[in-house]
Amino acid sequence: MPVTVSIAEFFSSLHVSGQVGVTREALLPGDSEQTQALLSRAFQDACDDLPGGLKADLECCHAAATAAIHYLYRVCQALVDRAMSEEQVAAICAAMPPLPTSxxxxxxxxxxxxxxPELWSMARSMSDSDPLVTGIEQAALRFPLSSVGIALKNSPDLLSLRRHDGLWRLYIDRIIARQDALRLEDASTALAVADALGEHAHSLAPKLAARLALASAPALSAPSILSLHP
Structure with a gap:
């Protein structure tokens, strides 16, 4: 008989300990009321942890959370089941949750x-050329709030994220905590990080401070004349 895991079992383990069980079977729906109650509690806990209590206009969307959990579970399956073909892994990664509308x-x-980011690091430790690495990077570009710490080759679209003060602050805090200097390629992000760090940049986030200093270095407007005597 196949070993199965319910969505409530998977997410509860993920939320409480970060250690999850993964099988080759799809997640079972389980008890919908139990799952919704679990998601609501986790959402409220996350809201309470927002910097400065900035949680205005945030309402839990069970459908969005559930789709993300299913996606994460499938990525976990691709990570542990090395018998999957590259085509299977690519298909799993391509079936991303819809873009958020709020x-x-x-x-x-x-x-x-x-x-x-943790799954990306584990996949990279196996092989940089693993299709799972590429697939997670594509998802990272689509979900910038959740992917801080994943090295992005292109700048993500941050317009929706900047519209909510609490989520924008959370994004900036994650960049500082993980010293994701590549995120500073975006000018608005670099400015927000610099404002958040203030005079403590070098002690709190030396990698970010170095990138910020490089970005703010004044450009030479005209050639400088040096007199070099032998």
Missing amino acids: PGEMFSQDLALRHL
């Missing part, structure tokens, strides 16, 4: 997707 949906998805 801050509440974005934060609901983040309950699960915030674990993408």
Whole structure:
């Protein structure tokens, strides 16, 4: 008989300990009321942890959270089941949750997707050329709030994220905590990080401070004449 895991079992383990069980079978729906209650509690806990209590207009979207959990579970399957073909892994990674249409949906998805950086690191430790690495990077570009710490080759679209003060602050705090200097390629992000760090940049985030100093170095407007005597 196949070993199965319910969505409530998977997410509860993920939320409480970060250690999850993964089988080759799809997640079972389980008790919908239990799952919704679990997601609501986790969402409220996450809201309470927002910097400065900035949780206005955030409402839990169970459908968005559930889709993200299923996606994360499939990525976990691809990580542990090395018998999967490259085509199977690529198909799993391509079946991403829909783009969020509200801050509440974005934060609901983040309950699960915030674990993408750890999965990316584990996949990279096996092989940089693993299709799972590429697939997670594509998801990282789509969900920038949840993917801080994943080295992005392109700048993500941050317009929706900047519209909510609490989620924007959370994004900036994650960049500082993980010293993700590549995120500073975006000018608005670099400015927000610099403002958040203030005079403590070098002690709190030396990698970010170095990148910020490089970005703010004045350009030479005209050639400088040096007199070099032998």
